[in-house]
Amino acid sequence: xxxxxxxxxxxxxxxxxxxxxxxxxxxxxxxxxxxxxxxxxxxxxxxxxxxxxxxxxxxxxxxxxxxxxxxxxxxxxxxxxxxxxxxxxxxxxxxxxxxxxxxxxxxxxxxxxxxxxxxxxxxxxxxxxxxxxxxxxxxxxxxxxxxxxxxxxxxxxxxxxxxxxxxxxxxxxxxxxxxxxxxxxxxxxxxxxxxxxxxxxxxxxxxxxxxxxxxxxxxxxxxxxxxxxxxxxxxxxxxxxxxxxxxxxxxxxxxxxxxxxxxxxxxxxxxxxxxxxxxxxxxxxxxxxxxxxxxxxxxxxxxxxxxxxxxxxxxxxxxxxxxxxxxxxxxxxxxxxxxxxx
Amino acid sequence: xxxxxxxxxxxxxxxxxxxxxxxxxxxxxxxxxxxxxxxxxxxxxxxxxxxxxxxxxxxxxxxxxxxxxxxxxxxxxxxxxxxxxxxxxxxxxxxxxxxxxxxxxxxxxxxxxxxxxxxxxxxxxxxxxxxxxxxxxxxxxxxxxxxxxxxxxxxxxxxxxxxxxxxxxxxxxxxxxxxxxxxxxxxxxxxxxxxxxxxxxxxxxxxxxxxxxxxxxxxxxxxxxxxxxxxxxxxxxxxxxxxxxxxxxxxxxxxxxxxxxxxxxxxxxxxxxxxxxxxxxxxxxxxxxxxxxxxxxxxxxx
Amino acid sequence: xxxxxxxxxxxxxxxxxxxxxxxxxxxxxxxxxxxxxxxxxxxxxxxxxxxxxxxxxxxxxxxxxxxxxxxxxxxxxxxxxxxxxxxxxxxxxxxxxxxxxxxxxxxxxxxxxxxxxxxxxxxxxxxxxxxxxxxxxxxxxxxxxxxxxxxxxxxxxxxxxxxxxxxxxxxxxxxxxxxxxxxxxxxxxxxxxxxxxxxxxxxxxxxxxxxxxxxxxxxxxxxxxxxxxxxxxxxxxxxxxxxxxxxxxxxxxxxxxxxxxxxxxxxxxxxxxxxxxxxxxxxxxxxxxxxxxxxxxxxxxxxxxxxxxxxxxxxxxxx
Numbered sequence: 020x021x022x023x024x025x026x027x028x029x030x031x032x033x034x035x036x037x038x039x040x041x042x043x044x045x046x047x048x049x050x051x052x053x054x055x056x057x058x059x060x061x062x063x064x065x066x067x068x069x070x071x072x073x074x075x076x077x078x079x080x081x082x083x084x085x086x087x088x089x090x091x092x093x094x095x096x097x098x099x100x101x102x103x104x105x106x107x108x109x110x111x112x113x114x115x116x117x118x119x120x121x122x123x124x125x126x127x128x129x130x131x132x133x134x135x136x137x138x139x140x141x142x143x144x145x146x147x148x149x150x151x152x153x154x155x156x157x158x159x160x161x162x163x164x165x166x167x168x169x170x171x172x173x174x175x176x177x178x179x180x181x182x183x184x185x186x187x188x189x190x191x192x193x194x195x196x197x198x199x200x201x202x203x204x205x206x207x208x209x210x211x212x213x214x215x216x217x218x219x220x221x222x223x224x225x226x227x228x229x230x231x232x233x234x235x236x237x238x239x240x241x242x243x244x245x246x247x248x249x250x251x252x253x254x255x256x257x258x259x260x261x262x263x264x265x266x267x268x269x270x271x272x273x274x275x276x277x278x279x280x281x282x283x284x285x286x287x288x289x290x291x292x293x294x295x296x297x298x299x300x301x302x303x304x305x306x307x308x309x310x311x312x313x314x315x316x317x318x319x320x321x322x323x324x325x326x327x328x329x330x331x332x333x334x335x336x337x338x339x340x341x342x343x344x345x346x347x348x349x350x351x352x353x354x355x356x357x358x359x360x361x
Numbered sequence: 362x363x364x365x366x367x368x369x370x371x372x373x374x375x376x377x378x379x380x381x382x383x384x385x386x387x388x389x390x391x392x393x394x395x396x397x398x399x400x401x402x403x404x405x406x407x408x409x410x411x412x413x414x415x416x417x418x419x420x421x422x423x424x425x426x427x428x429x430x431x432x433x434x435x436x437x438x439x440x441x442x443x444x445x446x447x448x449x450x451x452x453x454x455x456x457x458x459x460x461x462x463x464x465x466x467x468x469x470x471x472x473x474x475x476x477x478x479x480x481x482x483x484x485x486x487x488x489x490x491x492x493x494x495x496x497x498x499x500x501x502x503x504x505x506x507x508x509x510x511x512x513x514x515x516x517x518x519x520x521x522x523x524x525x526x527x528x529x530x531x532x533x534x535x536x537x538x539x540x541x542x543x544x545x546x547x548x549x550x551x552x553x554x555x556x557x558x559x560x561x562x563x564x565x566x567x568x569x570x571x572x573x574x575x576x577x578x579x580x581x582x583x584x585x586x587x588x589x590x591x592x593x594x595x596x597x598x599x600x601x602x603x604x605x606x607x608x609x610x611x612x613x614x615x616x617x618x619x620x621x622x623x624x625x626x627x628x629x630x631x632x633x634x635x636x637x638x639x640x641x642x643x644x645x646x647x648x649x650x651x652x653x654x655x656x657x658x659x660x661x662x663x
Numbered sequence: 664x665x666x667x668x669x670x671x672x673x674x675x676x677x678x679x680x681x682x683x684x685x686x687x688x689x690x691x692x693x694x695x696x697x698x699x700x701x702x703x704x705x706x707x708x709x710x711x712x713x714x715x716x717x718x719x720x721x722x723x724x725x726x727x728x729x730x731x732x733x734x735x736x737x738x739x740x741x742x743x744x745x746x747x748x749x750x751x752x753x754x755x756x757x758x759x760x761x762x763x764x765x766x767x768x769x770x771x772x773x774x775x776x777x778x779x780x781x782x783x784x785x786x787x788x789x790x791x792x793x794x795x796x797x798x799x800x801x802x803x804x805x806x807x808x809x810x811x812x813x814x815x816x817x818x819x820x821x822x823x824x825x826x827x828x829x830x831x832x833x834x835x836x837x838x839x840x841x842x843x844x845x846x847x848x849x850x851x852x853x854x855x856x857x858x859x860x861x862x863x864x865x866x867x868x869x870x871x872x873x874x875x876x877x878x879x880x881x882x883x884x885x886x887x888x889x890x891x892x893x894x895x896x897x898x899x900x901x902x903x904x905x906x907x908x909x910x911x912x913x914x915x916x917x918x919x920x921x922x923x924x925x926x927x928x929x930x931x932x933x934x935x936x937x938x939x940x941x942x943x944x945x946x947x948x949x950x951x952x953x954x955x956x957x958x959x960x961x962x963x964x965x966x967x968x969x970x971x972x973x974x975x976x977x978x979x980x981x982x
Contacts, residue, residue, distance in 0.1 A: 045385055085881055088787075123883075129874035132893050134971060144882050187801030195882070216466040305372045306380040328372075380893030399800075489928075499674075506953040509916040511933065518937055519692045536952070595806050599919055602808050603934060610812075622812055629816050636809030639870060643804040 022050035031058040031098075032203060032235050033082065038095035040074075040081045045046050048309040050091065051077040053259035056334075061202065064229070064236040066250030066267070068243060068282065072304050074238045074259040079205045081239070083120055084112055100202060118148040120197035125208040127188035138176030141195055148199055163194040167224060186217035193224060200232050207239045222249060243286055247271060255279050258305055258315035261306055262336055265341040275343045280356050314346065322347060393656045400652020406645025414462040421455035426610050436629045445630050447620060452552050453631060456612040457638055463524060463613040465642070468593035470528040475535020476586055480578075483540035487547025488570055489659050498544065501537035509534050510599050511591075517605040524613075542585055544577035580657040587650035598639050613663045614639050671964045675957055682953040687731055690946040691724070701744045702941045717873040735950065741943030745935065750947035754929065760830060761928030764844060764920070765913040768851030773906060776856035780863025781898075784871060785890065795860065802857025807916055811850045811923035818846060828925035847924045851916050855909040862905045873897075900971050907963030911956040 040052040051076040059065045067075040074140060080086050082097055084104060097104040100119060102111070116122075124130045141160035142153060151159075157176070164172035167190040182186060189209065196204055206225065210218040226249060229236055238249055246253050246267060253270045255263040255278065263276040274280060281300035302319035314320070317327040326346045334342045337350025347354040386392055394400050397562035413420060422441070437445040437453075444453035486497040504512070516530035550573065594614075600606030601615025602622075609616050614635050619630030699706065699780055715721055719730060734741065740750035779799070783792045785923040819827035825846055831839035870876060879889045914929070921930030929948060936944035 037834065046380075083881060085877060112885045115883065116881055122878070122881035124874060124878055126874060130878040132875045132879065132897065134896050135893070143884065143888075147882070147884050147888075306377055308373055308380065309376055313372060315372070359589075399797075417697075476802070499677040500681050501956075502678045504683055506678065506682050506911075506956040507685075507949065508918070508952055508956070510915040510918055511949060511952060514918075514933075514937055515689050515693070515945065517947075518940075519689065519694065521694075527711060591804065598806055599808060603922065605937070618806075618809060618812075621960070625812060625816055626820050629820070632809070632812050633816070634814065636806060639806045639809060640801070640804055645802060647800055647804050 026298065030060070033059040034096075034098045034235070035078070035082065036096040036098075038078065038081060038097065039093040040086065041078050041093050042087075042090045042307075044089060049291055049307040050310055052305060053083060053311055055256070055261050057254055057261070057264065059203075059235050059237060061235055062233045063227070063252070064238055064250045066238045066240060066246035066253045067256055068240060068253060069256035070241060070304055072258070072307070073256040075256050076207055078241055078256070079122075079207055079237060083116055083122060083205065085116075085122075086242075088300045097278070109167060114148070117144055117201075118199045119201050120203045120205065121199070121201040123189075123196050123204060123206040123209045125191055126201070126212045127185055127255075128194050129181070130192055131188065133180055135179075136176065137178050137180060137183070137191055137283050141176070141191075141198065144195055145198060159198060160194075163198045164191065166228075167191075167197075168193040169194070177208050185213050186221065187222050189213060189217075193221070193228070197228050197234075198258065201234060203235045203237070204229075205237045205239070208237075208241070210245065210271055211240075211242075225249075243282060255282065257334075258310050259307060260315060260344065261342070262316065262344065265338075269338070269341050273338070273339060273341070274356075275341070275344050275348050275350060275354075277322050277348075277354070278316050281319075316345075371406055375459055380552060386587055394652055397652045397655060399614065399648050400655070403645045403650075403652060407649055410461055410465060410642045410645065413458055414465045417458045417462045421453040421458040423452035425451060425455040425612050427451060436628070437630045437634070444634050445628070448586055448624060448628075451507055453617075453634060457614070459536060460612040460614045460617055460635070461638070461642075463607055463611060464594055464597055464615065464639070467524055467527045467531065467597045467607070467613070468590050471531025471587045471593050471597070472535055472586055474528060474532025475589070476539045476582065478532070479536040479539025480543050480575075480582060482536065483543025484547060484570055484574065486540065487544035487551065488566065488574070494544075497619070498539070501540050504534075504537045509596060510603075512602065513596060513600055517543025517600060522605065522608045524607055525656075527597055527600060530600070531596055534596070535593070538589060539582065539585060542581050543578050546581060547574050550574045550577045573596075584650055584654045584657065587653060591646035591650065594639060594643050594646070603648040621639070666915045668965050669822045671961055671968075672845075675961045678862040678951045678957050679954065682957065683732065683735055683950060684728075686946055686950045687728055688954065689949070690942055691871060693945070694938065695940055696720075697744070697942045700942075740947035740950065741934075741939055741949075743944040745939040745941040745944065750943050752949050753932070754947060755928065755934050758927045760926060761914075761917050761921070761930060764847045764926065765851055765910075765917050766930070767844065768848045768916075769855055769906075769910060769913060771848065772852040772855035772859060772909070775852070776859030777902065779856075780860040781867050781890070781895065783860065784867035787868060790861070792864075799857040799860040802853050804859065805853055805857075807850055807854060808919045808923055810853060811846070811920055814846045814849060815923065830927055847920050847926055850923070851913060854908075854916065858909060859902065863898070863902050866901045867894060870894045870897040896970065900967055903963055903966055905972065907959055911959050914952050914955075917956070930954070935962060963964070 035058070036056050038052055038055045039050070042049040042051050055074070055078055057065065067078065069075045077086070077090065080090075081092055082099070082104060084107070085196050086092075092105055093189055095105070099115070102115070104112075109114075131137065135143075138157065138160060141163070142156040145151060145156040145159060146153070149156075160169075161172045161176060165174055169175050169187065169190055175183070175187075175191075180191075183191065193209075204225075209225065210221050213221060222245065225236070228234065236249070240244070240246060250267050253263075253265060254261055255266050255270075255276065256277050263270065263274070264282075270279070274283060281298075284298040285300065305315055306320065311331065313329060314323070314327040314332050317323045320327065324347060330346065332344045332346045334344045335349075337343050337348060339351065343350065345354065396403075429446070432442075432446055432450040433448055435442050435446040435450070437443065442452050442454065444457065447453055447456065480568060482497060482501070486494045505516075512534050513527075513530040517526060518535060520526035530630060543638070597606055597613065597617060598615030600656050601613050602619045604619065607613035609620070617635040618632050621628070621630075621635060625632055696711070696715075697718065698711045698720065702710055719727060722730070736862035738751055740754070742748070743750050746753055776799075779795050783795045786792050815827045815873055818825045825854060826843050826844070829843060831841070833840055871890075876889060876894055879893055880886075884893075917928060918930040918933055920926065921928045922934055925931070929952070932944070933948045935941070936948060
């Protein structure tokens with residue numbers, strides 16, 4: 020998990036160590052990602068969960084080195100498939116992007132160039148990475164479209180993106196992402212912009228293709244429900260730091276961080292009786308220019324003690340493979356959900 | 362609870378509020394403008410030129426119309442005349458200072474006239490829509506089809522020369538630009554929720570027009586006004602340059618420049634200096650207009 | 664798309680009608696009696712009356728308007744008194760001279776201005792960007808007639824390198840033609856180049872920030888392709904619009920530039936027509952330029968619809 024095991028880093032497809040990505044704004048330095056570590060193995064899925072501004076998307080952008088101009092990786096290591104992604108050359112990076120690592124963004128309707136046809140964008144992608152003829156690339160694109168369940172793929176090749184529905188667009192994007200059989204896909208809120216009915220179809224499709232091609236997925240979402248369905252491991256982020264990291268089963272059965280509890284409480288459950296209110300976490304996430312000297316959750320945490328305002332909590336392994344960053348939580352009943360000690 | 366007790370800590374209420382305050386200050390229109398160096402330069406230029414025009418009587422060392430044939434075509438720096446003299450021996454600095462008065466008055470006046478009529482026309486077209494809108498906008502398109510200087514040239518032929526007529530000519534030429542901007546804004550604002558709500562509540566169209574739509578259209582109007590003053594200064598100078606604007610002996614930057622053209626080979630300072638003043642002033646208004654637009658345009662937040 | 668084009672063409676017709684009518688009204692409002700202007704102030708009242716009859720000036724206004732309208736539709740713009748000839752052939756004979764400098768100027772402006780704007784956008788907030796944008800701002804603030812005079816002063820009067828006025832002829836060699844064109848073309852290219860640089864920069868900045876550009880980069884597409892194939896094509900519509908406006912307003916520039924450089928084109932023709940109170944010629948030249956403007960705008964809108972498939976889809980073409 021957070022620590023590299025004795026088997027060595029080679030075992031992992033992706034390993035990120037103590038990543039710090041800051042944004043330099045006119046009003047100060049914003050610590051968007053402030054010391055995050057994780058690993059991901061081939062064919063596995065890691066879910067990163069958190070509110071907007073927690074640093075989950077910035078973590079993903081750091082991995083493929085597509086940060087906005089104001090952002091930069093301050094320190095840390097990112098190793099993908101044996102390659103140092105922090106000090107990689109631009110030409111190597113261009114080769115990896117799209118071929119070994121594919122990216123799926125939140126809004127499918129804005130992820131395709133509106134003035135080029137779907138087909139021409141798919142062919143462009145294939146030909147950017149492989150030396151094949153236009154006809155060959157076209158044939159493969161049509162196959163991919165068929166594979167993701169798009170009816171009349173030949174005709175869709177000549178459609179402009181605006182002529183497709185959101186769900187259809189996301190299928191095209193998944194087809195593009197998969198068309199070069201990448202080792203790794205980063206899916207940044209892949210279903211947030213879609214209708215609820217289409218959401219599960221798209222997730223099923225993604226899962227099916229993952230099994231078929233053995234692709235690893237970094238799934239970024241604010242929706243724990245998607246994580247239960249898709250992920251092998253879960254990392255909960257808050258204000259640029261990891262607050263809890265465990266296997267999906269462990270986290271589901273035994274969540275330990277007060278913030279994770281808050282997230283779980285704010286999820287609608289089928290078993291809830293209709294009168295029960297959805298709980299929300301009071302307060303707002305901290306300004307990222309102020310974080311880094313205390314537990315970032317201390318001002319919203321109902322359990323917070325004096326130490327929480329004074330020291331940054333380390334990420335401790337409180338149970339095998341279960342990491343929590345909380346001063347009060349030792350995993351042995353040090354802090355119990357729902358018991359406010361004062 | 363904890364949240365109320367950690368006032369002093371890094372994430373306490375005070376610290377977060379301070380950040381909000383800083384943010385708000387940084388986004389305040391005046392602060393944004395004052396941080397935009399180019400806009401500040403523009404503002405300074407505009408203020409200096411306007412002050413020069415207003416205090417022309419106090420500032421100019423000579424009577425701008427005092428002829429001294431013995432001292433004609435004096436080069437810049439010759440005794441008592443920093444910018445030299447023109448073909449009648451009139452002090453060029455004094456004529457430039459008084460020229461500022463006419464040039465800026467005519468440009469601002471012409472744009473004001475155009476803005477006033479254009480805004481009304483745009484409001485009417487946008488608000489009532491339908492056939493009236495179509496007719497008005499086709500007429501505006503038609504007006505815009507004439508090259509600006511050409512239209513002004515014809516209007517000056519009809520009206521005759523003189524400062525007020527230049528104001529009218531520039532004003533007429535400016536109408537369609539404002540009408541289009543305002544009409545577009547009205548269309549955007551008209552469909553917004555609060556306007557519909559007001560209408561349901563029975564507010565009169567005129568009331569909606571002036572309390573909701575006009576204030577919302579104000580920022581593009583201000584931007585256009587500033588930028589159009591800049592081009593009006595050039596247009597006045599162009600008309601005077603073609604001999605159809607402000608007639609001598611009244612000094613305007615355009616007719617000083619026009620006079621300088623005839624003696625370009627022997628006394629280039631007349632055309633050079635008057636043109637520099639036109640350029641700097643136009644630049645000032647353009648810088649200011651760009652700056653104001655950046656402040657109003659939320660897209661340019663960075 | 665055909666529907667969009669048809670709609671635009673239908674929209675242009677009333678505009679043309681407004682233009683034709685406005686030109687008629689404006690010309691009738693110019694003070695003075697055309698007959699007296701033609702014959703001179705010493706002419707006898709009888710001769711004036713006879714000429715007025717000949718010119719149709721005694722007809723009622725509506726009759727004159729109908730005659731004018733029928734004439735215009737047949738390409739008959741009337742008789743120029745100062746040049747003693749039909750207005751239309753006169754305009755057409757002056758057109759090549761004007762087109763040669765305005766079109767050359769615009770092509771140079773596009774070739775210089777657009778890449779500068781794109782480069783500026785790619786290096787937003789760099790020193791290069793600031794320098795380009797300050798230069799562009801000075802460019803759009805430039806009084807074109809002053810620029811012309813300064814060019815004459817520097818390159819003709821002081822350095823003696825280039826001729827200050829007139830048009831060259833090929834019988835004197837190619838250099839004669841080119842050297843006469845350099846200063847007027849420079850003059851006419853300055854403002855369009857600066858304007859195009861500014862719009863290209865802001866339009867590119869808008870597109871570079873979009874999700875699909877980020878998406879393309881995440882797919883490992885080469886940066887040159889991302890910029891010049893994808894971003895530029897998306898940024899093109901406002902640039903084309905401004906280019907169209909610049910073509911149309913090149914005429915204003917031509918009036919001033921031709922006056923400075925004594926260039927025998929449409930610009931000097933108009934100034935002479937106004938100064939000589941040559942009513943038919945004023946009417947003809949004004950109408951001609953306005954119609955050209957409307958037609959160019961129409962063409963620009965059609966190009967716009969072709970390069971941007973969303974236009975017909977969204978049913979609009981503004982901005």
